[in-house]
Structures are given as structure tokens and as C-alpha cells.
Amino acid sequence: MNQKVVLITGCSSGIGLALAVRIARDEKKRFMVYATMRNLAKKEALEEAAGCTLGRTLEIKQLDVCDENSIKACVKSLPRVDILISNAGMGMVGPIECQTIDEMKTVMDTNFFGLVRLMKEVLPDMKKRKSGHIVVISSAMGIQGILFNDIYAASKFAVEGFCESLAVQALRFNLNISLIEPGPVITEFEHKMYEESLKIDLSKADKVTADMFHNIYLKNYKQIFESLGQTPEEVAEHTFKMITMKNPPFRHQTNTLYTPMTTMKYADPNGDLPIGTFYKMVFEHDKVFTASFNFLKLLRWRSRKSVTLGK
Ligand SMILES: NC(=O)C1=CN([C@@H]2O[C@H](COP(=O)(O)OP(=O)(O)OC[C@H]3O[C@@H](n4cnc5c(N)ncnc54)[C@H](OP(=O)(O)O)[C@@H]3O)[C@@H](O)[C@H]2O)C=CC1
Numbered sequence: 001m002n003q004k005v006v007l008i009t010g011c012s013s014g015i016g017l018a019l020a021v022r023i024a025r026d027e028k029k030r031f032m033v034y035a036t037m038r039n040l041a042k043k044e045a046l047e048e049a050a051g052c053t054l055g056r057t058l059e060i061k062q063l064d065v066c067d068e069n070s071i072k073a074c075v076k077s078l079p080r081v082d083i084l085i086s087n088a089g090m091g092m093v094g095p096i097e098c099q100t101i102d103e104m105k106t107v108m109d110t111n112f113f114g115l116v117r118l119m120k121e122v123l124p125d126m127k128k129r130k131s132g133h134i135v136v137i138s139s140a141m142g143i144q145g146i147l148f149n150d151i152y153a154a155s156k157f158a159v160e161g162f163c164e165s166l167a168v169q170a171l172r173f174n175l176n177i178s179l180i181e182p183g184p185v186i187t188e189f190e191h192k193m194y195e196e197s198l199k200i201d202l203s204k205a206d207k208v209t210a211d212m213f214h215n216i217y218l219k220n221y222k223q224i225f226e227s228l229g230q231t232p233e234e235v236a237e238h239t240f241k242m243i244t245m246k247n248p249p250f251r252h253q254t255n256t257l258y259t260p261m262t263t264m265k266y267a268d269p270n271g272d273l274p275i276g277t278f279y280k281m282v283f284e285h286d287k288v289f290t291a292s293f294n295f296l297k298l299l300r301w302r303s304r305k306s307v308t309l310g311k
């Protein structure tokens with residue numbers, strides 16, 4: 001059987017783990033998944049979730065997207081790469097006054113240059129074979145920035161600009177590039193971000209900024225995830241559909257509840273609509289904003305309850 005070779009990065013947890021398992025469990029066994037992680041000491045969760053696919057349609061390998069040699073060694077050990085899923089990434093939240101340039105560089109190095117390093121390694125062979133699909137786990141923040149996510153959003157904007165430019169060249173070689181743009185997803189990412197946000201030393205920020213971070217951003221953060229957050233399995237299902245489609249789209253947003261936040265971007269070429277709306281949401285109509293997210297939370301709770309009760 002001619003199985004497609006899939007290389008996925010960042011499979012120790014979250015979306016990468018769910019995705020590796022989903023693809024390896026394909027009923028038609030169309031894929032051979034190489035699920036990679038930078039630290040193999042963390043492979044137990046994936047091994048457990050992979051179950052009987054381990055050693056059959058799923059194999060675990062080491063790959064650190066910040067280390068060119070580790071990428072080269074991993075790619076060299078594979079027969080070829082038909083589908084590359086660039087998923088590894090990290091977040092960064094807080095006022096820029098409280099973040100060092102080195103910390104910011106680590107985010108860019110992982111989220112943006114990590115993708116560039118991977119592409120430099122797999123693209124030449126895909127071009128030669130005139131076949132391949134590159135799927136990038138970007139973010140809704142690759143379209144629309146969010147308060148106090150300045151560096152993270154910048155790293156995803158970089159990813160989007162890079163892919164948008166390359167996509168035209170890729171067409172010439174019959175290659176596909178797809179950006180997956182999830183809104184909030186309930187993974188380690190969310191927990192790490194929240195825990196780290198609580199530890200930020202806000203002494204370098206002025207009072208108004210520190211207040212905004214604590215009383216607006218952090219206060220709403222949990223609520224956003226509870227009312228809009230998807231599971232990594234949902235994002236994996238969307239991505240699975242993308243790799244099985246004949247003509248996959250260039251962009252795909254996974255969360256229809258989050259699309260109003262990104263649609264504003266396209267509605268106003270001046271860019272003032274999303275900025276003004278976000279401002280009003282948090283400073284002027286915060287009660288309406290909180291009420292609507294509470295309402296969404298209630299709707300989700302009720303629909304989950306009726307699924308459990310089999311209604
Ligand atoms: N959660 C969310 O709300 C959203 C997430 N995303 C994106 O989804 C992707 C996956 O994140 P998610 O599953 O949520 O978060 P997790 O924190 O659960 O997973 C991130 C994965 O990336 C890995 N990673 C980090 N740095 C490197 C590196 N240098 N080399 C290889 N692997 C690395 C982590 O490994 P380790 O365990 O070693 O740290 C981990 O396996 C990211 O690109 C993120 O930006 C997009 C939209 C929303």
C-alpha cells in the first residue's frame with residue numbers, strides 16, 4: 001500500500017498529540033505518521049494515546065524546531081515527507097515593558113524560524129517530486145492581534161506572511177500550503193500562559209497598564225477559554241479533513257464562535273473597526289461583553305448536558 005508519510009512537530013501534548021493520533025487512526029490506513037517532540041522523555045502521553053497504532057502507523061522521533069541539526073537528522077531518517085504539519089509553538093503574554101528581548105527572540109525563533117527551518121529542509125524535495133502538502137498550525141491571532149499578546153501575534157503574523165508569499169511559488173510545483181487558524185484551544189498552552197501571567201513582575205509597567213493586564217485581560221482570559229475554547233481533538237479533526245481534501249484551502253479557521261473577531265479585519269481596510277470594537281468591548285461595554293460570553297458558556301453547558309443525557 002502506498003501510504004503518505006506525515007511529519008508532525010510538537011507532539012508531546014495538545015494539538016500535536018491529538019493530531020498524530022487522529023491521523024494514525026485513519027480507518028483506511030492511508031498515512032504513516034512520524035510524530036516528533038523535542039524531548040523524548042515526554043513521550044509517555046503520546047504512547048498511551050496512540051495505543052495499537054504505535055509501531056504500526058505511528059512512530060515517535062526527536063525533533064527540536066530550534067535546532068537545525070535535529071531537523072536534518074530527523075528528515076534524513078524518513079523515506080520522504082508527503083505532508084508536513086508544523087505545529088510546535090509557544091505563547092507569550094504580558095506588557096512588553098515586562099518582557100526581555102531574549103524572551104521575545106525565543107518566541108520568534110520557535111514559532112517563526114522553527115517553521116522556516118522545517119520548510120528549508122522539506123521544500124526542495126517536494127519541489128523535485130512536484131508533490132506535497134505543508135500544513136501550518138497558525139492561529140486566529142495570525143489574522144487579528146489581541147491585547148497583551150503583542151509578540152505572540154507578531155510571530156503568527158510572520159508565519160502568515162511567509163506562507164502567503166510562498167504559496168504562489170508552491171502552486172508552480174503543484175504543492176499545497178494550508179494555514180489552520182484556531183481560536184482559543186484548551187491545552188497545556190492555556191494553563192502555561194495563565195500560570196506564567198500570574199507570575200509576571202509588573203513593577204516595570206505603569207499603573208494603568210498593570211491594571212489593564214490584571215483587571216481586564218486576566219479577568220476575562222479564563223472566561224474566553226470556557227465560553228469559546230475548543231478541544232485539541234476538534235482542531236485535529238479540522239486538520240485531518242484538510243489533509244484528505246483534494247483541493248485544500250489556503251486558510252481555515254476552526255472556530256465559528258471566534259470568527260466575528262477576525263471578520264472585522266476584512267470589513268474595514270482602514271483597520272479602525274476591529275481596534276475600536278475591541279476597545280469598546282473591554283472599556284465601554286464590558287457588561288454586555290461579559291454577559292454574552294456567559295450566555296455562550298450556558299449554551300455550551302446545556303448542549304453538553306443534553307449529549308450526556310442522550311437527548
Ligand atoms: N492553545 C491555543 O489556544 C492555541 C494554540 N495554537 C497553536 O497550536 C500549536 C500547538 O499548541 P498547543 O497544542 O495549544 O500547546 P501545547 O503547549 O500543548 O503544545 C506545544 C507543543 O510544541 C512543542 N514545542 C515547543 N517548543 C518546541 C521546539 N523548540 N521544538 C519542538 N517542539 C516544541 C511543545 O513541546 P514541550 O512539551 O517540549 O514544551 C509541545 O509539544 C502552537 O503552534 C500554538 O501557537 C493556535 C491557536 C490557539
Ligand SMILES: CC1=C(/C=C/C(C)=C/C=C/C(C)=C/C=O)C(C)(C)CCC1
Pocket residue numbers: 138139140141146147182183184185216217220221224261278281282
Ligand atoms: C477575545 C477577547 C479577549 C481575549 C482573547 C483571547 C485570550 C484569545 C486567545 C486566543 C489564543 C490563545 C490563540 C492562540 O493562538 C480579551 C482581550 C480578553 C478581551 C477582548 C476580546
